Every structure is written in structure tokens, then in C-alpha cells.
Amino acid sequence: MSGIWVISETPKIAWEMLAKARELAGNEVVTAFVVGDYETGMDAISFGADQVLLLEMPANIPWEECRDVILKAGETNKPSLIMVAATRRGKDLAAQLAALLDAPCVSECKSIIKDGENFLTERIVYGGLAVKKMVSNGCLVATIPPGTYHPEKIEGRSGDVKQLKPQGFKMVVRERRPKPATSVNISDANIVVGVGRGFGSKEEIQMAERLADILDGAIGCTRPVAEDLRWLPEECYIGLSGQVVRPALYLCAGVSGQVQHVYGIRDAKTIVAVEKNENAPIIRIADYYILGDLKEVLPALIGAFAKAK
Numbered sequence: 001m002s003g004i005w006v007i008s009e010t011p012k013i014a015w016e017m018l019a020k021a022r023e024l025a026g027n028e029v030v031t032a033f034v035v036g037d038y039e040t041g042m043d044a045i046s047f048g049a050d051q052v053l054l055l056e057m058p059a060n061i062p063w064e065e066c067r068d069v070i071l072k073a074g075e076t077n078k079p080s081l082i083m084v085a086a087t088r089r090g091k092d093l094a095a096q097l098a099a100l101l102d103a104p105c106v107s108e109c110k111s112i113i114k115d116g117e118n119f120l121t122e123r124i125v126y127g128g129l130a131v132k133k134m135v136s137n138g139c140l141v142a143t144i145p146p147g148t149y150h151p152e153k154i155e156g157r158s159g160d161v162k163q164l165k166p167q168g169f170k171m172v173v174r175e176r177r178p179k180p181a182t183s184v185n186i187s188d189a190n191i192v193v194g195v196g197r198g199f200g201s202k203e204e205i206q207m208a209e210r211l212a213d214i215l216d217g218a219i220g221c222t223r224p225v226a227e228d229l230r231w232l233p234e235e236c237y238i239g240l241s242g243q244v245v246r247p248a249l250y251l252c253a254g255v256s257g258q259v260q261h262v263y264g265i266r267d268a269k270t271i272v273a274v275e276k277n278e279n280a281p282i283i284r285i286a287d288y289y290i291l292g293d294l295k296e297v298l299p300a301l302i303g304a305f306a307k308a309k
């Protein structure tokens with residue numbers, strides 16, 4: 001028997017991958033390896049799994065340590081495709097599974113198509129400037145970025161849910177230090193206000209925060225704002241190496257619109273840019289733009305939205 005495995009420590013990404021797994025599966029069995037309780041397992045069935053193996057990971061064990069138990073549990077249902085959530089730890093797990101199975105590993109896969117016995121995959125390379133297309137036969141391991149597929153709950157599905165108890169770990173977490181995180185998950189936000197390097201200082205970001213507040217939106221930013229200037233937390237940056245967002249409105253200011261950033265906003269329904277340089281790429285990408293200094297435009301927008309509220 002062959003099958004498709006979906007592996008994720010985060011239910012949301014598991015549900016997304018299951019939509020694609022179901023589409024590719026045909027008569028193959030879709031097995032989901034997820035973390036959670038029985039209800040999570042039943043949800044996985046509704047989202048497309050035929051069988052669910054719930055992994056009970058002790059708190060001091062890193063997620064990728066589940067590789068041995070996954071391989072053992074899957075022995076009877078050899079996979080043609082293993083989809084792993086492209087989280088930090090998921091990428092590590094995928095690499096280990098590929099090495100142990102002597103299978104190719106395609107990371108950050110954006111497209112998977114089945115062509116007979118082969119899988120045709122696509123991933124973005126050269127910082128978003130090119131798409132690499134690959135063909136593989138035999139077992140393929142692919143990591144899937146969050147937000148790549150849309151989860152679909154299918155009523156009336158049934159399947160098996162079993163508990164797995166991983167053991168025999170080689171690595172143990174000695175200490176965890178939480179880093180400050182944003183309270184809003186920008187990948188779920190309906191409106192995202194994007195902050196770019198055009199903001200002159202950390203203090204000026206308050207204008208964007210005020211705007212996001214009035215619009216009930218979330219703050220996102222470009223990579224240099226988070227990684228170089230450290231004005232906003234890392235979780236806020238959007239793009240190829242950051243988050244992918246799909247809001248109804250992406251309203252950005254001081255963002256030039258480089259390809260790596262645009263990668264993360266291209267599925268936004270409407271893009272509005274506030275930009276002082278009419279030759280900036282964001283002007284061509286935006287549905288609407290306001291040409292001007294953000295220090296003048298943002299207070300005017302805040303005033304107008306506040307009045308309209």
C-alpha cells in the first residue's frame with residue numbers, strides 16, 4: 001500500500017496541506033501525523049486524512065525527534081509523498097526523514113503536481129527572481145510553507161485516529177527562553193498596515209500603529225525594518241523569507257516593493273501604497289497609490305478614517 005503523509009506540529013498548516021494531499025491522493029491513503037487530542041484527530045479526518053496518528057511529544061523534546069516513531073508507524077503504508085510543514089523545526093524534520101529514506105527533499109515547495117508516477121514540484125529561488133521546476137519519482141519529501149493551500153472541511157468523512165507515544169530521544173531541550181512576540185497573527189489579519197524603511201525612526205511607526213488600530217488591522221513590515229533596524233519583531237516581516245499574508249487590504253508606506261517583499265503580499269486583494277518616489281516598484285504593483293511624504297499622508301489618513309468611524 002502506498003500513501004501520502006502529512007506531518008505538522010501546527011494543526012492549521014496540517015489542514016492546509018491535507019487539502020492538497022486529498023487532491024493528489026486518488027486511491028492512496030492520506031495519513032496525518034499531528035499533535036493534539038482526539039478532537040484534533042477527528043478534525044484532521046474532516047480536512048482530508050484517512051488515518052491520523054496523534055503524536056504525544058513531551059515538552060522537553062524537540063519536534064524533529066518524532067522522526068523514528070513516524071518512520072516506524074508508517075512502515076505498513078509506504079509514502080510516495082511526505083508533506084511536512086515548513087516551520088523551523090519542520091524543515092529539520094523533513095531533512096532527517098529524507099536522509100533516512102534516501103529520498104529527495106524539496107524545501108519551501110510552492111506547487112506539487114502529480115504526473116503518473118512522478119511529482120512535478122516548483123520552488124522559488126534566487127530571492128524570488130526565478131522558479132525552479134523539478135521532477136521526482138520514488139518517495140518525495142516536500143516542506144510546505146504556511147498559507148500555501150486553503151483548508152477545506154469535508155462533511156461526513158470517517159477514518160481512524162490513533163495515539164503514538166514517541167520514545168528513545170537523542171535530543172532533549174535543556175532550557176527555553178521566550179522572545180517577545182506580537183499578539184496579532186498577521187497571516188490571519190484582514191487588513192495589514194505595512195511599514196518600510198521609509199519611516200525615519202522607530203517613533204514614526206506609531207503613525208502606522210495608530211492607522212492599524214483605527215482600521216482594526218495588524219502591523220507588518222519589510223525585512224530590514226525587523227532584522228536590521230529591529231523596530232518591529234521578526235514575526236512581523238512579510239515576504240519570501242518572512243510571512244505570507246492574504247489580507248483584503250495591504251496598506252503600506254515607505255515600502256519600495258522589492259521582489260522579496262512582494263512575494264509575501266501578492267495575494268492581497270487590494271494593495272495601497274504611500275510612497276514618495278514615483279519610480280519605486282511598489283507603485284507599479286499597487287492597485288492604488290498616494291504619491292507623497294508618509295509623514296504628511298499618514299496623519300491625513302488617520303484623521304479621515306477616525307472621522308469616518
Ligand SMILES: Cc1cc2nc3c(=O)[nH]c(=O)nc-3n(C[C@H](O)[C@H](O)[C@H](O)COP(=O)(O)OP(=O)(O)OC[C@H]3O[C@@H](n4cnc5c(N)ncnc54)[C@H](O)[C@@H]3O)c2cc1C
Pocket residue numbers: 127195196197198199221222223224225237238239240241242243253254255256257258259260261274275276277280292293294295
Ligand atoms: C535572499 C533575500 C531574501 C529577502 N527576503 C525579504 C523578505 O522576506 N521580506 C522583505 O521585506 N525583504 C526581503 N529582502 C530584502 C529586500 O530585497 C529589500 O531590501 C527590502 O524589502 C526593502 O525594504 P524597504 O522597502 O523597507 O526599504 P527600501 O527598499 O529602502 O525602501 C524604502 C522606500 O521608502 C520610500 N520612502 C522613504 N522616505 C519616505 C517618506 N518619507 N514617505 C514615503 N516614502 C518614503 C523610498 O522612496 C523607498 O521606496 C530579502 C533580500 C534577500 C537578498
